[in-house]
Amino acid sequence: MAPTVLITGASQGIGKATALLFARQGYDLILAARHAEALEEVALEIQQLGRSALSIPTDVKEPEQVKDLVQKALNYYGAVDVLVNNAGIYVSGPVEEFSLKDWHDTIDLNFWGYIHTIQELLPHFLERGRGTIVNLSSIGGKVPLPYVTPYCASKFAVTGLTKSLQAELCPKGIHVCGIYPNLIKSGFMERAIFRGHDAEDAQARRDQLNTILKVPVVEKPEDVAKAIWDGVAHKKTEVVVGSANIGATVNKVFPGLMQWFFRQSQKP
Numbered sequence: 522m523a524p525t526v527l528i529t530g531a532s533q534g535i536g537k538a539t540a541l542l543f544a545r546q547g548y549d550l551i552l553a554a555r556h557a558e559a560l561e562e563v564a565l566e567i568q569q570l571g572r573s574a575l576s577i578p579t580d581v582k583e584p585e586q587v588k589d590l591v592q593k594a595l596n597y598y599g600a601v602d603v604l605v606n607n608a609g610i611y612v613s614g615p616v617e618e619f620s621l622k623d624w625h626d627t628i629d630l631n632f633w634g635y636i637h638t639i640q641e642l643l644p645h646f647l648e649r650g651r652g653t654i655v656n657l658s659s660i661g662g663k664v665p666l667p668y669v670t671p672y673c674a675s676k677f678a679v680t681g682l683t684k685s686l687q688a689e690l691c692p693k694g695i696h697v698c699g700i701y702p703n704l705i706k707s708g709f710m711e712r713a714i715f716r717g718h719d720a721e722d723a724q725a726r727r728d729q730l731n732t733i734l735k736v737p738v739v740e741k742p743e744d745v746a747k748a749i750w751d752g753v754a755h756k757k758t759e760v761v762v763g764s765a766n767i768g769a770t771v772n773k774v775f776p777g778l779m780q781w782f783f784r785q786s787q788k789p
């Protein structure tokens with residue numbers, strides 16, 4: 522039996538790149554995201570690589586849908602070896618401009634979405650005495666950054682969740698790994714939330730990030746997929762991806778410098 526990996530947010534970006542890399546490494550896949558058509562396209566690509574892929578349209582914010590996802594995965598394959606919690610959303614703007622709905626949209630997906638899958642899969646992992654949980658955090662889950670407060674709050678929560686799970690589950694044979702990328706050239710701008718003092722300000726913030734994303738050195742989803750594979754294959758507790766190492770080091774050596782830089786680059 523081939524090992525299996527369940528990936529949330531697998532229809533594009535980092536999730537898709539990770540699905541394809543794991544397929545090339547001999548894994549069978551369970552793919553989750555909300556839109557069935559895009560998921561099916563990824564499943565087809567995986568089947569062309571000679572591996573099995575089960576695509577299950579799921580909104581990970583909904584616990585009942587996640588329960589159904591895990592049940593279908595277990596019924597189909599009999600076991601899940603690796604969970605990659607990846608589905609997430611980016612939000613940016615002055616903190617006073619976010620509505621409560623913006624906060625919920627961010628934290629319900631970026632944090633609760635991860636808890637829902639862990640809640641459903643953990644009994645299976647504990648019963649087997651093995652399994653791997655990979656949580657996609659961000660450099661924004663290590664370094665507090667201005668003008669992305671709900672996003673950073675959700676990613677710091679993921680970092681705390683990951684480290685607490687490690688402390689508890691490692692002695693029980695379960696491997697838990699946190700992944701910390703910098704800005705990645707994926708399709709995240711399609712659903713990212715931008716707020717500003719007015720519509721024009723929100724658009725200016727969006728345009729500014731779009732400009733930064735065009736810089737050739739910005740890393741790609743495939744770079745994060747490799748980091749996830751590295752974390753799983755070598756049982757690492759965390760992988761800081763490429764240029765995020767610079768941000769993490771600068772923050773240690775010159776605390777406050779990154780926050781200053783972010784403040785300069787944004788209108789208050």
Ligand SMILES: NC(=O)c1ccc[n+]([C@@H]2O[C@H](COP(=O)([O-])OP(=O)(O)OC[C@H]3O[C@@H](n4cnc5c(N)ncnc54)[C@H](OP(=O)(O)O)[C@@H]3O)[C@@H](O)[C@H]2O)c1
Nearest residue numbers: 530532534535554555556580581608609704705707708709
């Ligand atoms: N891109 C970056 O710069 C960056 C940097 C650091 C960390 N990260 C983290 O890496 C992860 C992936 O980011 P990405 O850039 O690859 O994102 P992306 O390109 O926007 O892809 C997001 C994926 O999540 C799915 N998704 C969105 N809402 C969902 C929901 N409610 N339920 C299930 N699936 C949902 C989307 O498909 P549907 O819309 O069909 O559901 C899509 O497959 C996120 O956790 C993100 O915070 C990204």
